[in-house]
Amino acid sequence: MDADHPQASTPRPLTSTDPQLPEYYQDIGVTYLLQEFKNLDDRASFELFERAVGNPKTGNFVVDFGDEEAWCGFDLAVDAFNGLLEAKRPAALNTRWINIWYPADHKPTLQEKSPVPSLDLEEGSETTELSSLSELDPLHNINHYSIVDDVWHYSSVDWGRRYVCLGYNSLYSVPTERREDEYPQSHRDLPDGKRVWTWLLLCEDRTVISIHEDPYPYKNGDLDKQEQRALNVIRRNLLNVFRQLSKARNSAKESPLTILPIRKQVGDSKEETLHRPTDAPGLLFYYLFDDWYTSYGLVVKREHQHGAELNQLREAMLQKAELSHVDRLHHIGRQLAVLKRIHQSYERIIDRVLEKQKATLASLTNSNILPGLQREESVSSSQPQIAEAESLLGVSLSSAARVRFERLKDLIRLYALSEIQDCLDQKESLVMMNFNLIAIKESYSVERLTRITLLLAKVTILFMPVSLMTAYFSTQLQDVRFTSHAYWTAFAVVLSASICALMLFGAVSGTLEGRMVVRPLSRVLVDFWRGKVGGSRTGA
Incomplete structure (x- = not known):
C-alpha cells in the first residue's frame, strides 16, 4: 500500500484554461487547478480522461457533475484537495466523486483533515512502552490490512454523523500464475483471482469517495502485459461508471446493461426532475458497489471456474476413480466456502445500509439530544442541545438507491449464493461417487480374481480323473x-x-x-x- 506514485503529488504540465470553467474553481485559489479541470462532456477531454482511468500510474481524480454540466480533474495534489473540500460547490454541480487509487500517497491530506497525535522525542517513554508491549503481545503487530488479507470475507460498515462508510473485499477473476511449489498449502483453499480492498463513502454534502487498495504494490505502476490486463478487469466497473457521467460517450456502441441512470434522464416528469439532484449521489454510491460483472464471472456464469472444474473431475472419475480426486474436491469445497462467505458479507452490508437508524430512549436521556417538541423548552438551558434529526448516524439514501440495493440483495441470494450452494452439493455428491466407484472397481478386481481361481480349480478337477485313469493303465x-x-x-x-x-x-x-x-x-x-x-x- 505504500508504493510511490509521484503523479498523485506533482501536478502535470500547465495547459490552457477552459474558457467555460465555472468561477467556482477560480475562487478556490489553486492556480494549476484551473488547468487540471476540464469539461467531461467535451469529446476530446473525455477520451483523454478515459485513457487516464486505465493508466496504472494515475493516482486520483475528482468529478463534479450535475444535470447540465460535468467537470473532471486527474492527479490532484494536496492543496487542490484542500481547496475543493473547503469551498462550497454551486448548485449546478450537486454531486462530487473523489476516487483514490493509492491511498498511501494521500496520508498528508488525511492527517491534516484528521490529525493523529504523534510520538516525538519528548514522549520517548511512551514509545518504549509500546515497543515492549508489541514484543510481548504479537497482536499489536496486526493492522487492518493484514486482517483484510487473511480474512477475505471481512467487511466493515461505519456510520458517522454525516457519512456512511463501507469497507469490503472484491475478488476479480483474472489469470494468476500460481505454482504448487511456490505457494503454501493454505493458498489452495483460496479461490483463484485478485483480491482488492475498497473503501466507499457517502457524505452528507453529496460527495462520494472511493478508495482502492493497490493490487500490485511496490510496482510503481510499471506493470507487464498480464498485470495490465488484470488491472483493466479490476477497473472495468469503475470505468463504466465513469463513462456514464459524460454526455460525450458513444451510447450507440454500449450494451444496454452498461447504461446507468446517473446523469441519463429516465423521465421528464416534474417529479423526476425534482428528485434527480438528490438521487445522483445515492445512485453513484450504489453503482460503485454493485460490480455484478465480477460476481457473474466468478459464480453465476454457467461455465464458471468451479463449475467447469467439477465437471472435469466428474469425467475423470468415470474414467478412473482415484483418491487424489477427493483431495482436489476438498480444496474446491474450501474455495467455494470462501466465495460463499464473501457474498454473505455483501448481503450483510446491504442489510446494514438499508437499516434505518432510530433514536432510542437511552440515547436521548444520556445525551444532549432532545426531541423536536422539547427543543423550545430547553432554549434557556445553559448546556447546548442538539436536534433529534441531527443526532442520527449515517446518511439517508434516496428511494432510487434503496430499491436498487434491495434488488442487488435478491440477485446475490437467488443467483450467486444459490449457485455456490449447488456447487457445494455437487462436490459432496462427487466425493460419495468417487468412493462408490473405487468400491465398484475393487469388486470388479475381486470378481476377476475369483474367475481366475475358479478356472484353475476347474482345470485341476478336470484332469484329476484322467490322472487317476492314467495311473491305473500304467499299473x-x-x-x-x-x-x-x-x-x-x-x-x-x-x-x-x-x-x-x-x-x-x-x-x-x-x-x-x-x-x-x-x-x-x-x-x-x-x-x-x-x-x-x-x-x-x-x-x-
Whole structure:
C-alpha cells in the first residue's frame, strides 16, 4: 500500500484554461487547478480522461457533475484537495466523486483533515512502552490490512454523523500464475483471482469517495502485459461508471446493461426532475458497489471456474476413480466456502445500509439530544442541545438507491449464493461417487480374481480323473493287458464325464464358466416348481 506514485503529488504540465470553467474553481485559489479541470462532456477531454482511468500510474481524480454540466480533474495534489473540500460547490454541480487509487500517497491530506497525535522525542517513554508491549503481545503487530488479507470475507460498515462508510473485499477473476511449489498449502483453499480492498463513502454534502487498495504494490505502476490486463478487469466497473457521467460517450456502441441512470434522464416528469439532484449521489454510491460483472464471472456464469472444474473431475472419475480426486474436491469445497462467505458479507452490508437508524430512549436521556417538541423548552438551558434529526448516524439514501440495493440483495441470494450452494452439493455428491466407484472397481478386481481361481480349480478337477485313469493303465497287473485303443477310449469317456459333471455343478451353483449368473439353476428349478404347484392349487 505504500508504493510511490509521484503523479498523485506533482501536478502535470500547465495547459490552457477552459474558457467555460465555472468561477467556482477560480475562487478556490489553486492556480494549476484551473488547468487540471476540464469539461467531461467535451469529446476530446473525455477520451483523454478515459485513457487516464486505465493508466496504472494515475493516482486520483475528482468529478463534479450535475444535470447540465460535468467537470473532471486527474492527479490532484494536496492543496487542490484542500481547496475543493473547503469551498462550497454551486448548485449546478450537486454531486462530487473523489476516487483514490493509492491511498498511501494521500496520508498528508488525511492527517491534516484528521490529525493523529504523534510520538516525538519528548514522549520517548511512551514509545518504549509500546515497543515492549508489541514484543510481548504479537497482536499489536496486526493492522487492518493484514486482517483484510487473511480474512477475505471481512467487511466493515461505519456510520458517522454525516457519512456512511463501507469497507469490503472484491475478488476479480483474472489469470494468476500460481505454482504448487511456490505457494503454501493454505493458498489452495483460496479461490483463484485478485483480491482488492475498497473503501466507499457517502457524505452528507453529496460527495462520494472511493478508495482502492493497490493490487500490485511496490510496482510503481510499471506493470507487464498480464498485470495490465488484470488491472483493466479490476477497473472495468469503475470505468463504466465513469463513462456514464459524460454526455460525450458513444451510447450507440454500449450494451444496454452498461447504461446507468446517473446523469441519463429516465423521465421528464416534474417529479423526476425534482428528485434527480438528490438521487445522483445515492445512485453513484450504489453503482460503485454493485460490480455484478465480477460476481457473474466468478459464480453465476454457467461455465464458471468451479463449475467447469467439477465437471472435469466428474469425467475423470468415470474414467478412473482415484483418491487424489477427493483431495482436489476438498480444496474446491474450501474455495467455494470462501466465495460463499464473501457474498454473505455483501448481503450483510446491504442489510446494514438499508437499516434505518432510530433514536432510542437511552440515547436521548444520556445525551444532549432532545426531541423536536422539547427543543423550545430547553432554549434557556445553559448546556447546548442538539436536534433529534441531527443526532442520527449515517446518511439517508434516496428511494432510487434503496430499491436498487434491495434488488442487488435478491440477485446475490437467488443467483450467486444459490449457485455456490449447488456447487457445494455437487462436490459432496462427487466425493460419495468417487468412493462408490473405487468400491465398484475393487469388486470388479475381486470378481476377476475369483474367475481366475475358479478356472484353475476347474482345470485341476478336470484332469484329476484322467490322472487317476492314467495311473491305473500304467499299473502292471498280472494277466491284464491294456491296448492303446482301450486307453484313449477310456480317456475320452472320463474326460467327457468330467466336463459334464463340471458343467452340471456350475449350472446348479450359478458359477457357470466362472461368471456369476443372475440366478443359479437350482434357484430357477425351485421357483419353477413353486410356480407349478401354486398354479395347480389355483386351478383346483
